[in-house]
Every structure is written in C-alpha cells, then in structure tokens.
Amino acid sequence: MLKGIQVTVRDGERVAVIGESGSGKTTLLKVMLGILPPVSGRVRVLGHEIYRLPHRQRWKVTSQVGYVPQEPARALNPRLKIRDIVMEPLERFKLTERERDERVKEAIRMVQLHESILDYYPTQLSGGMMQRALIARAIVHDPEILLLDEPTSALDVSIQAQIINLLDAIQRKLECSMITVTHDLPVAQYLADRAVLLHKGTIVEDAPFEELIRSPKSEFAKTLIRSYTLTASGLIRSVD
Amino acid sequence: MSEVKEVLELSHAVRRAWIRSTRFKVGAALSSFVLLLAILGPLVAPYPSEGMGAVPPTAAERTGRPPSFEFPMGTDNLGRDVLSRVLMGARLALIQITTVVAASLAIGLVVGVLAAYYRGPIEVALNYLTEVFLALPAIVMALALRLALGQGFHTLLFSLILSWWPWYARASFVYARSVVEMDYVLLARLAGVPDRVVLLRHVLWNILQPVLVQAITDLGSVLLEASAINFLGLGLKPDEPDWGIIAQNGFKYITSMPWISLFPGLFILLTALGFSLLGDALREELDPRLRRRWKLWF
Amino acid sequence: MVLAVASRNLSIGYEELDSVVWAVKNVSLEIERGSAFCLAGESGCGKSTLGSAIAGILPPHAVTKGVLLVNGKSVINGEVRDYEGVRGRRVTYIPQNPGSSLSPYLKIGGQFYHVLKSVHGLEKREAFAKARDYLRKVELNPDDVLERYPHELSGGMQQRAAIALALSTGAELLVADEPTSALDAHLRLQIVELLRKLREENGLTLIFISHDLLLASALCEKSAVMYAGRIVEIGDTRRIMEAPAHPYTRMLIGAIPRLGDKRPLRSYPGEPPRPGEEKVGCPFYDRCPSSIAKCTREKPSLVPVGDGRYVECWLYA
Numbered sequence: 001m002l003k004g005i006q007v008t009v010r011d012g013e014r015v016a017v018i019g020e021s022g023s024g025k026t027t028l029l030k031v032m033l034g035i036l037p038p039v040s041g042r043v044r045v046l047g048h049e050i051y052r053l054p055h056r057q058r059w060k061v062t063s064q065v066g067y068v069p070q071e072p073a074r075a076l077n078p079r080l081k082i083r084d085i086v087m088e089p090l091e092r093f094k095l096t097e098r099e100r101d102e103r104v105k106e107a108i109r110m111v112q113l114h115e116s117i118l119d120y121y122p123t124q125l126s127g128g129m130m131q132r133a134l135i136a137r138a139i140v141h142d143p144e145i146l147l148l149d150e151p152t153s154a155l156d157v158s159i160q161a162q163i164i165n166l167l168d169a170i171q172r173k174l175e176c177s178m179i180t181v182t183h184d185l186p187v188a189q190y191l192a193d194r195a196v197l198l199h200k201g202t203i204v205e206d207a208p209f210e211e212l213i214r215s216p217k218s219e220f221a222k223t224l225i226r227s228y229t230l231t232a233s234g235l236i237r238s239v240d
Numbered sequence: 241m242s243e244v245k246e247v248l249e250l251s252h253a254v255r256r257a258w259i260r261s262t263r264f265k266v267g268a269a270l271s272s273f274v275l276l277l278a279i280l281g282p283l284v285a286p287y288p289s290e291g292m293g294a295v296p297p298t299a300a301e302r303t304g305r306p307p308s309f310e311f312p313m314g315t316d317n318l319g320r321d322v323l324s325r326v327l328m329g330a331r332l333a334l335i336q337i338t339t340v341v342a343a344s345l346a347i348g349l350v351v352g353v354l355a356a357y358y359r360g361p362i363e364v365a366l367n368y369l370t371e372v373f374l375a376l377p378a379i380v381m382a383l384a385l386r387l388a389l390g391q392g393f394h395t396l397l398f399s400l401i402l403s404w405w406p407w408y409a410r411a412s413f414v415y416a417r418s419v420v421e422m423d424y425v426l427l428a429r430l431a432g433v434p435d436r437v438v439l440l441r442h443v444l445w446n447i448l449q450p451v452l453v454q455a456i457t458d459l460g461s462v463l464l465e466a467s468a469i470n471f472l473g474l475g476l477k478p479d480e481p482d483w484g485i486i487a488q489n490g491f492k493y494i495t496s497m498p499w500i501s502l503f504p505g506l507f508i509l510l511t512a513l514g515f516s517l518l519g520d521a522l523r524e525e526l527d528p529r530l531r532r533r534w535k536l537w538f
Numbered sequence: 539m540v541l542a543v544a545s546r547n548l549s550i551g552y553e554e555l556d557s558v559v560w561a562v563k564n565v566s567l568e569i570e571r572g573s574a575f576c577l578a579g580e581s582g583c584g585k586s587t588l589g590s591a592i593a594g595i596l597p598p599h600a601v602t603k604g605v606l607l608v609n610g611k612s613v614i615n616g617e618v619r620d621y622e623g624v625r626g627r628r629v630t631y632i633p634q635n636p637g638s639s640l641s642p643y644l645k646i647g648g649q650f651y652h653v654l655k656s657v658h659g660l661e662k663r664e665a666f667a668k669a670r671d672y673l674r675k676v677e678l679n680p681d682d683v684l685e686r687y688p689h690e691l692s693g694g695m696q697q698r699a700a701i702a703l704a705l706s707t708g709a710e711l712l713v714a715d716e717p718t719s720a721l722d723a724h725l726r727l728q729i730v731e732l733l734r735k736l737r738e739e740n741g742l743t744l745i746f747i748s749h750d751l752l753l754a755s756a757l758c759e760k761s762a763v764m765y766a767g768r769i770v771e772i773g774d775t776r777r778i779m780e781a782p783a784h785p786y787t788r789m790l791i792g793a794i795p796r797l798g799d800k801r802p803l804r805s806y807p808g809e810p811p812r813p814g815e816e817k818v819g820c821p822f823y824d825r826c827p828s829s830i831a832k833c834t835r836e837k838p839s840l841v842p843v844g845d846g847r848y849v850e851c852w853l854y855a
Contacts, residue, residue: 020722033430059432067430075423079445085424089431112807126809137427156580157749161793161805183723186795190803213798227724228797260555 001027003201005041009177011144016188017181018224019198025181028198029149032179034062046144063092066138066176070149072130076122082108082133083118089141107136110170128159132166139170146171146178152187164190185228189213197221253525264521270514274507278334281327291324293479304497314499316489326503328481333511336393336482337462340400345455347401348408353443355409356416357435367413370406378403378465382474396475400466404458411454415447453526457519460512467508483508540610542711542743543569543592548604548614549767550587550596558601559814561587563767565604566840569760571710574737574744576754576775579764580790582813586715588764589747593713594625608711627657630709634716636696639703640688646673646699647684650706657707672702675739676732694725698732705736715747730757752794755779763787766811766821769840773847783849785826820852828853 002024009015019025030036031043034050042049048061069075076085086104095103105115111132122130131151138146151167152160164187171178180191188195195212197205197220204218216222257264285291299319307314313322355366382399389395419425420443428438469475470484471491478485483504490500545567551560562584569575577585590596591606591614606614609628613621633639641649650669654660660668670680676698688696697717704712714733718726734757737744748754754761755775762772763784771784782788792804808825811817819834820826826833832852840848841855 020724035426059430062430063432065430067427069423069427071423075427077422077424077442077446080441088428088433092432126812128809156810158580158789158793158805159809161795161803162807164795164803165805184795185723186797189797189800190795223724225797227727 001201002031005203007196007203007206009145009179012175012177013194014171014178014192015180015194015196016192017179017196017198018183018185018188019181020183022200023198024201025183025198026149027201029147029181032147033065033067034058059092063089063141064144066141066143066146068131068134068138068146068148068151071154072127072134073122075134076130078122080121081118082120082122082125085122085133086118086137086140089137093141103140104136107140110139110173111136111166127155128162131155131159131163135163135167135170139174142174144176146174146176148178148180148182148191150182150184151180151191153182153184160187167191185224197224253522257521257525261521261524263517264525267514267517267519267521270510271518274330274511274514275334277327277330279331281330285321285324285327287321287324288328290320291328291481293320293325293481295320304493306497307499313503314497316486316500317493317497322486322500322503325481325486326483326507329483329486329504330507332476332480332482333463333466333508336396336400336466337459339397340404340462340466341455341459343397343401344404345408345451347405348410349412349444349447349451351405351409352412352414353416353439353447356413356420357439357443366409370409370413373402373406374410376403379469379472379474382469382472386474391473391475391477393476396466396469399469399475400462403465404462407458408451408455411451412447415450416443419443419446449526450523453519453522455519456522457516460515460519463508463512463515540571541568541607542571542573542609543567543575543745544607546605548588548591548606549602550584550591551601552597553599553601554814557814560816561767561813562591565767565769567762567769567772569743569745571609571743572737572741573760574734574746574758576751576758576761577745577747577764578749578751578754578761578790580749580810582766582810583764584767584813585747585764589631589713589715589745592711592745593629593631594621595631626707626709628709629711629713630704630707632697632700632704632712632714632717635720636693636700636717637688639700640696642688645685645687646691649703650684653703653706668706669702672706673699675705675736676702678702693721694728697721697725697729701729701732701736705740705742710741711743711745713745713747716749717746718750718753719748726753727756733757750794751775751779751791752796763790766815766817767813768821768837768850769848770822770850771848772840773845777845777847783843783847783854784822784851785828785853786822789825820850 005028017025017028027036031038032045034045037051043051045061046064050058050061053061083104086107087100090100090103104118108115108118113129113132113136117129122133125133148167152163155163168190178191180188182188189209192209194208195205196203197218199220205212205216205221212221213225216225282288287296290296295318302315303317303319305311305315311321311323313326316322351366351370355363378399381402382395385395385399425438425442428442466475467484467487470482471488473488476482476485486504487501490497494501545565548562548565549560550562551558565588577588579585592608594613596619602614602617602619604614605612608624611624613619613624644652647666647669650672651662651665654665654668666684669684673680673683678695678698683691683695683699691699718729721729730753733744736742744758746754746758751761758775760773761775761778762769763778763786764770765786771778771782771787778787779791782791789804789806795803806825806827811821819836820838823829823833830852838850838852838855840850843849843854
C-alpha cells in the first residue's frame with residue numbers, strides 16, 4: 001500500500017498529509033499510530049519504534065499522541081457521558097480526583113464548549129459538538145503530537161470554519177506538533193505550513209505550502225491545485 | 241443548548257413503548273400477571289400441599305371432578321386440586337426460565353465478546369465450540385443427561401442452558417464484532433486502558449441492550465421448551481407442580497378429564513405469549529430501523 | 539413564457555409519529571427554462587427536500603402546503619401531489635451518491651434498456667444504440683462501460699453514467715443533488731464542466747443543489763441561499779459571491795477556505811437550527827452580528843435590493 005515513504009516531522013511543526021481515497025493516507029495514519037507495523041523500514045514516534053514494544057508498554061508512547069479519528073459518531077461511546085469520554089486518557093496518570101476534573105474542564109473550555117455538556121451523551125450532540133468533544137479528549141493530557149484524520153470532512157462549511165479556527169488556536173496554545181490527514185487542500189493549507197502529498201502510495205511532494213502552490217512539481221499536485229482554483233469562467237475574487 | 245435527541249436508553253424505550261404500543265401493554269400485563277401468581281400463588285392456593293403433589297386423605301371422593309365453584313379448575317385423577325397445582329406451577333415456571341436465560345446469557349456473552357475482541361485462534365476455537373452446541377437440540381441433550389444424571393431440576397437446567405447459550409454467544413459475537421471496530425475502542429487502547437476495562441466499558445456495555453431484549457423474548461420460548469422436556473419426563477420429577485408435568489399427568493385422561501391438561505397448557509401459552517410480546521415491543525422501540533411508520537390496530 | 543419551476547408559498551414537511559417537521563418553509567421562487575440554478579445551503583436547510591419536490595420523489599409521509607408548478611403543470615397544490623407525466627419524463631434526478639442511482643444487479647447497458655423501454659418503449663437494439671449515444675455525450679466510451687456493472691466503474695465514471703441515464707429519459711429539467719460531494723476534488727470540476735456542456739448542447743434546465751457556492755458559481759447564473767427551510771437570499775450567483783447581502787450568506791462565503799488565501803475564516807458561533815426547531819423571528823438571529831431588536835420578534839420577508847436580488851432580512855426592509 002505504501003512504498004518508500006520517508007517523512008520526518010519535527011517538534012512543533014504543522015504538517016498536512018494530503019491524499020485522495022486510495023492514496024494510502026489511512027495506512028500511513030495507522031503506521032503512525034503504531035497499529036500497523038511496517039513491512040520494511042522503520043517508524044519512530046517520539047523516538048520509539050512502537051511496534052517493537054510489547055503491547056503493554058505501547059500506551060506510554062501512544063498516550064502522548066492526541067488522535068482525533070474521522071467520524072465522531074464512531075469515536076464516541078454512546079453509553080458514556082462526555083465527561084467520562086474526555087477523562088479516559090487521564091486514567092493511567094497518577095492524578096487526584098480534583099486534578100482530573102480540572103483538566104477535563106480546561107479541555108472543554110479550550111474547545112469552546114460549555115461545562116454543562118459534560119453531563120450529556122454523544123447522541124444528544126450535533127456533529128460540530130461531537131467533533132469538539134473528540135478534540136477535547138485528544139488534548140486533555142497535553143499531548144506532544146496532535147494527529148487528525150479528516151477533522152472537518154463531515155462538517156458543514158460554517159462549522160468547518162469554526163473547527164479550523166479552533167484547531168489553529170489550540171495548536172498555538174499547546175505548542176505541539178500537528179499532523180492533519182485530509183483530502184481537502186484548502187483546509188490543509190489552513191492547518192499546516194508544510195504539505196506532504198500522497199498519491200498511489202508514494203510521496204509526490206513534500207514542501208512548504210507557498211512553494212507547493214507557486215511551483216508544484218508533480219502532475220498530481222498540478223491537477224489538484226487546478227481543481228481548487230476555478231478557471232476564468234468562474235473565478236471568484238476574495239470577498240470581504 | 242439544542243434540543244435533546246432521542247436517547248436510545250432502555251428505560252426511555254420502556255417508557256415510550258408503554259405509551260405507544262398496545263403489544264407492550266398486553267405483554268406487560270400478561271407477564272406481570274404471571275409474576276404475581278408466582279409470588280402470591282403459594283399464599284393464595286386453597287390446597288397448597290396438594291399443589292406440591294401430596295394426595296389428600298379425602299382424595300378418593302373427589303377424583304376427576306370437572307371445574308366447579310369449589311374447585312375452579314377441577315381435580316385431577318388423584319383428587320388433587322388443579323388450581324392449586326397450577327398456582328404453585330407459576331413460581332416453578334418462572335424460576336426455571338429465569339435461571340436458564342440468565343445463565344445462558346452470561347455464558348454466551350462471555351464467549352461471544354472474547355471471541356470478537358481477541359480474534360485469531362481464540363475466535364476460531366470459541367466459534368467452533370458455539371457451532372457444535374448450536375447443533376444439539378435441547379431434547380436430545382435432555383435425554384442424554386437424564387440417563388447420566390437422572391431426573392431432576394439439574395437435568396432440566398443443564399440441558400436447556402447447554403442448548404441456549406450458543407444463541408447468545410452468536411448474537412453477542414455479531415454485535416461485539418462491529419463494536420470492536422469502532423474508533424472509541426481504538427482510542428481506549430491507545431490511551432492505555434487495560435483490556436478488561438475496555439471489554440466491560442466499551443464492548444459489553446454497548447451490546448447488552450439488544451441481547452437483553454432478545455433474552456426477554458426468549459423467556460417465552462424457553463418456557464415452551466422446558467415444558468416440553470418436563471412433559472416428556474426428561475426433566476423434573478413427576479410430582480413437581482410444573483405445568484408441563486401436570487399436563488403430562490392429564491394426558492392419559494385427555495378425553496375424559498380434559499381440564500387437567502387444559503389449564504396448565506393455557507398458562508404456558510399465556511406466559512410465553514406475554515414475554516414474547518413484551519420483548520417484541522421493546523425491540524421495535526429500540527431499533528429505529530424496525531419501527532413502522534404505519535400501525536395496524538395492534 | 540412557461541417557467542421551468544415556479545413555487546408560491548411552498549412548504550414541505552415530514553410526518554413524524556406525533557408531529558410534522560417542516561423542512562421547507564414558505565418558499566416562493568421562479569426558475570426560467572434553460573437556466574442553471576443553484577440551491578445552496580448547509581445540512582438541514584431544506585435544499586434537498588425542495589429538490590426532491592421538484593423531481594417528484596418526495597416520500598409518502600411528506601406533507602405539503604402551497605403551490606409548485608413544473609413546466610407549467612401543477613404538481614403540488616396544497617396537500618395534493620400529482621406528478622403524472624412529469625416525474626421521470628419532464629424532470630429527472632441525479633442523487634449525491636452515484637452508487638445508489640445505479641442498480642447493482644444490472645450492467646450499465648441493462649439499466650439503459652430498462653429506462654428506455656419504460657419511457658420510450660424502445661426495444662433492445664434501439665435501446666442499446668441510444669445508450670451508446672448518451673454515454674458518448676457524457677464522455678464515456680460505450681465499449682468500456684455498457685457491459686460492466688456499476689461497482690466495476692470508478693466514482694467519476696459512475697456519476698457520468700448516472701447523468702447519462704438521467705438524460706436518456708428525455709427530460710429537459712435535471713435536478714442534481716450534490717452530484718460532486720462524493721467525488722474526489724479533481725473530479726468535481728470535471729463533472730461541473732460536463733454539466734455545463736450538456737446544458738448548452740441540449741438546452742437543459744439545471745437545478746444544482748450544493749453546499750459549495752464556489753463550485754456552483756462555475757455553473758449556475760442564479761442561486762438561492764437557504765437557511766432553516768427558508769430562502770434568505772436569491773439572485774445572480776456571481777454578484778452574491780462578490781457582495782453578499784444577507785449576513786448568513788456573508789458568513790457562508792467568508793467561511794470557505796480558499797487556496798492561496800490565508801486570511802482568517804469567517805465563523806460565527808452557533809449552529810443552524812435543527813429541522814423541527816421553530817423560532818420566533820428570524821432563524822439566523824442568534825448568530826447574526828448585525829441583528830436588531832426587530833429580528834427577535836418577526837420573520838422578515840423577501841425584499842428586492844436591486845439587480846434582481848432579493849433578501850430576507852430586516853436590515854434591508
């Protein structure tokens with residue numbers, strides 16, 4: 001599925017992995033999470049090769065990664081209250097009841113949700129709220145890396161804008177590395193400084209966004225950029 | 241805060257079902273009626289000892305009496321009051337079915353969930369085991385156990401549990417399989433949540449509802465099977481006040497004293513129907529896909 | 539001059555067990571023949587329901603009020619719906635997911651045969667010949683496609699086949715419900731270009747339902763922006779994009795992330811009301827940065843603001 005991938009993400013970097021369906025981006029994600037071991041080569045997350053560690057030890061590394069999966073409806077246990085969902089990553093850490101509570105409330109505040117939502121169940125929330133709850137869970141333990149899988153694909157345009165602005169603010173506050181996997185180029189541009197383009201299992205571009213847009217090297221990149229920039233018959237100037 | 245979406249909680253479903261569904265009301269009525277008989281029966285029965293099987297000294301005078309004011313369900317061939325026997329039978333019936341269903345459910349859940357969660361050789365082994373037991377009908381097992389262990393409550397219990405648990409195992413496996421694929425299970429594991437907690441909090445908790453509703457419906461079916469086993473003399477001992485046994489007793493006299501078999505048979509029917517309707521109505525409430533937009537009168 | 543679509547105070551709702559949830563509220567619009575019109579908005583705004591009403595595929599438990607005319611024929615009049623001769627003949631429909639409009643059990647050729655036989659009474663040979671024509675129109679190679687099952691085709695090809703199938707009914711009015719949302723980005727523009735070409739060549743009237751106003755602007759001259767079941771702004775697409783009048787439209791357009799443009803995205807807190815939520819006053823009131831006291835009390839109605847543009851907002855009344 002993936003061939004000859006070589007990528008490094010440094011501390012505090014904001015990277016977007018951009019690819020369409022079948023490009024291998026999901027596989028790359030699984031590799032980054034340590035779920036899928038590489039057939040050949042090495043994968044290091046925060047200095048550790050996760051798949052070499054015994055299962056019981058893995059969480060020490062994976063717990064430093066805040067992962068926000070693609071579909072909120074599948075990522076929230078419908079039988080748990082939001083409070084328990086957001087608190088779950090903290091269970092392994094030695095914290096007092098009060099500290100845990102504080103962190104949960106802090107996380108909820110950071111995603112701009114009201115504290116009262118902690119007593120709700122996922123089925124009572126809208127799509128945007130579920131996404132925020134998931135983000136809250138991902139950041140509650142102050143992760144080193146934030147890994148997002150299509151964070152806005154299921155959302156309406158106006159909610160998408162809210163979440164994009166939110167993620168931008170969170171990343172700045174936490175000073176963590178942020179990796180966004182998406183097929184949406186403009187969204188990726190807002191969430192990252194560097195773009196890694198994946199096409200049919202290989203990396204075809206790895207460059208800062210400005211450079212990519214100015215001078216794309218691969219055919220795929222060119223086609224992709226073209227499809228987001230409408231031709232003269234429909235070009236719309238910036239509105240404000 | 242936007243309005244609350246429909247919560248698929250069992251308690252809410254029960255409330256909704258009570259309001260909306262006639263079947264639920266009928267089922268609940270029948271089930272509660274039988275439950276009431278089970279609890280109060282022994283206190284209300286006019287001849288409790290006869291109910292338990294003892295033959296009264298005055299029996300000889302009143303064998304085979306048809307239903308009358310004195311004996312509302314008549315007397316059997318030995319002169320025992322059928323009403324008392326039926327009343328005592330209610331309690332026995334409920335004890336049997338709740339024990340069987342509870343035990344089968346417990347075993348089935350464990351097997352199904354473990355198979356779905358751990359996959360690999362464990363999944364294969366447990367599924368194979370399930371398939372084997374699925375193929376064995378209860379009555380055949382009752383026959384074998386009767387020979388091995390003799391008659392009694394234990395024989396009935398084991399033969400039914402051994403034939404019912406695989407149904408719950410299979411249902412649990414199917415539900416658990418889709419739950420295990422959910423991202424919240426992945427997230428929990430990434431966060432370091434220990435396996436047993438994941439199994440309880442995420443997997444089990446999410447498959448319990450549909451399986452539980454199935455169990456309620458099954459109470460009726462188990463009763464039918466248990467009665468059949470007892471009727472055939474493969475389960476409880478002949479003097480016990482089990483409805484199946486009472487019916488069996490009266491079978492020889494079906495043409496001359498039909499009431500001996502009729503009344504227990506009727507109660508078996510009503511109880512089974514009650515639980516069936518109850519379970520069905522609950523299932524309809526909980527699974528939005530099954531819900532109908534139009535309603536017949538029931 | 540007969541309009542392709544005309545509606546007056548049209549409302550459409552869905553029957554729930556104990557109430558009616560109104561998805562489209564009091565919509566009046568006119569769509570000219572041969573034009574391309576966009577129904578724009580986010581989820582729950584009612585655009586799909588309106589599109590379904592025009593195409594004649596409202597479910598049985600739908601409830602209607604007001605009037606809807608398609609090609610001059612009254613298809614909705616109060617509670618009565620009559621699509622005889624219209625559905626599948628004058629109007630055709632393309633859903634979002636191409637997979638669901640193509641039967642998985644029939645080869646593409648077979649699907650054309652079914653449609654052409656029931657609509658035009660064609661026999662196998664003629665049907666297949668016509669199918670080839672239509673497939674070529676959508677830039678597919680008939681030899682590649684006719685003998686295949688839908689799942690053997692890529693998403694883009696499936697959608698083209700679906701369009702060809704829709705056209706083969708001979709309908710002049712095409713309702714496309716988010717036809718590109720399920721496709722990869724580089725295919726989207728292609729499909730839009732295809733639709734534009736087909737429209738020009740065949741004189742079709744196109745109703746394009748989308749949440750992507752930017753994409754729609756490449757195709758549709760006129761657009762209606764919907765929010766909470768109502769039309770809040772309607773007029774020339776390009777002018778709406780350049781100078782949106784309604785605060786919601788302004789938010790919507792400012793929220794679209796554009797490549798090469800890194801200015802902050804416009805986002806107002808809050809979410810669109812859910813279908814079924816009834817509010818007094820303007821539905822956008824709680825999120826609107828320019829609301830005035832009147833907005834909480836009364837619902838505005840459509841008023842002209844020049845240039846053929848209409849807006850439903852107290853700021854302009």
